[in-house]
Amino acid sequence: MPPHDPGHPHTHDHDHDPPPLPGRWQGLTQPGGPARRSLRVGIGGPVGSGKTELVSCLCRAFADELSLAVVTNDIFTREDAAILERKGVLPTERIMAVQTGCCPHTAIRDDISENLDTVEQLEARFDPDLVLVESGGDNLTATFSYALVDVQIFVIDVSGGDKVPRKGGPGITRSDLLVVNKIDLAELVAADLGVMARDAEAGRGGRPTAFVSLRADQRAEPVADWIRGLLADRAAALTASASHGA
Amino acid sequence: MSPHGGVAALLLLADGRFPAGGHVHSGGAEAALLDGRLTGPDSLAAYAVGRLHTAGLVDAALTAAVVVRLGEDCDPRGCGPGRALRLLDAEAEARLAMAPLRESSRRLGRQLIRAAAGCWPGPVVEAAAAVDPDGPHQAVALGAVAHAAGIGPLDAARLSLHHTLTTPLQAALRLGGLDPYAVAALAASLAPVVHEVAAEAAEAAGGPIAELPCLVGPLTEIAAVEHAARTDRLFAT
Numbered sequence: 001m002p003p004h005d006p007g008h009p010h011t012h013d014h015d016h017d018p019p020p021l022p023g024r025w026q027g028l029t030q031p032g033g034p035a036r037r038s039l040r041v042g043i044g045g046p047v048g049s050g051k052t053e054l055v056s057c058l059c060r061a062f063a064d065e066l067s068l069a070v071v072t073n074d075i076f077t078r079e080d081a082a083i084l085e086r087k088g089v090l091p092t093e094r095i096m097a098v099q100t101g102c103c104p105h106t107a108i109r110d111d112i113s114e115n116l117d118t119v120e121q122l123e124a125r126f127d128p129d130l131v132l133v134e135s136g137g138d139n140l141t142a143t144f145s146y147a148l149v150d151v152q153i154f155v156i157d158v159s160g161g162d163k164v165p166r167k168g169g170p171g172i173t174r175s176d177l178l179v180v181n182k183i184d185l186a187e188l189v190a191a192d193l194g195v196m197a198r199d200a201e202a203g204r205g206g207r208p209t210a211f212v213s214l215r216a217d218q219r220a221e222p223v224a225d226w227i228r229g230l231l232a233d234r235a236a237a238l239t240a241s242a243s244h245g246a
Numbered sequence: 247m248s249p250h251g252g253v254a255a256l257l258l259l260a261d262g263r264f265p266a267g268g269h270v271h272s273g274g275a276e277a278a279l280l281d282g283r284l285t286g287p288d289s290l291a292a293y294a295v296g297r298l299h300t301a302g303l304v305d306a307a308l309t310a311a312v313v314v315r316l317g318e319d320c321d322p323r324g325c326g327p328g329r330a331l332r333l334l335d336a337e338a339e340a341r342l343a344m345a346p347l348r349e350s351s352r353r354l355g356r357q358l359i360r361a362a363a364g365c366w367p368g369p370v371v372e373a374a375a376a377v378d379p380d381g382p383h384q385a386v387a388l389g390a391v392a393h394a395a396g397i398g399p400l401d402a403a404r405l406s407l408h409h410t411l412t413t414p415l416q417a418a419l420r421l422g423g424l425d426p427y428a429v430a431a432l433a434a435s436l437a438p439v440v441h442e443v444a445a446e447a448a449e450a451a452g453g454p455i456a457e458l459p460c461l462v463g464p465l466t467e468i469a470a471v472e473h474a475a476r477t478d479r480l481f482a483t
Contacts, residue, residue, distance in 0.1 A: 097477075098270070099270050101271065102481075117357060
């Protein structure tokens, strides 16, 4: 898997002025203020594909490396919070849950108010390097607004069948990273990973796809590495922007 | 016709698609469904009428009062919109007895300001944003945005009541599996109530600030506190 997607708006063409960081809020509260430091990563995907599991794996992977905060969208019960607490991967105060009024996709795309407000609260309080925004489980058309997140990951799993990448939908085709989870189950459900890889590549315009078994890889290493690449790029862009006197 | 928008702006602000965070609120309907006060179309109608006459009137009068005061505030002393907004924000605070409702009112206020800042930029919206570190109360934000968008006090009151009415109806529709056509018909049938309460609110808005309506539905407010503590809720309020 390439370190990150070369086709994403994070282009690093510094021939002229550095490009503004995508997704940055340039509203009333920060007029011309400094670019925020944190990288915001959206995690979407159908119910049961492994979004919460990916969040806990990433918390574990970055525990000694980064300052982290998490926003979850309903239905985030005490059970989910307890999973993260019990695993000791993230202090409870760094996890905030928002309600989406039965419309998980609206809350990450059409009206991001509640999520954005919560992300900003966490940023103000903890100054994190990384904020993960986990969507409520939804269908293949659910995508994040780039006013809420800088990049988005879409999580599917092989037990839905190897036709899912071919079916497409914005989550599959437009996400910055497609994660195919539960590859350990492929044989049991007669899913052909080769077919999934081929269809994903064909439909995603060169954007990367990671095949993982989060049950076996409890640090989601391919995903963590992809995020490390983005963080390095972001740090470089912020430095360049500072040296331009922006 | 206002150069800023007038009726067109009013329609934009009344549209549930305007991204001001309202879609995650139920106006107490989720709590009422969970504790058995809302059971179907009849109780939903009664609930909506009750809300319009209590919290709806309070919010609408505050919203309209903000529009009235901002209209008067082009004064030679040049104290700007900030003072009137702070006074009315304090009145709104005093009318919200329950902490979760105060908190969500400010949250909705700052979310509306965020959405409106790009639509009707200027000193009024900026002053509203600066009223409190957590943002203005929702009614104050709506009044400030209405003024900035060229909407008068009576229409601002109607706008406020439109949201008071449609918020619990839409939430009950989603949570209760109700007939969407019946819910739309219910909303339409309550237009006379909206107009009646809006007129009352606009009239009060011209009077002394401290005498603005102050009505609560105690059961709704207690239920709101219990609702805020639940972890299985789908709506913020």
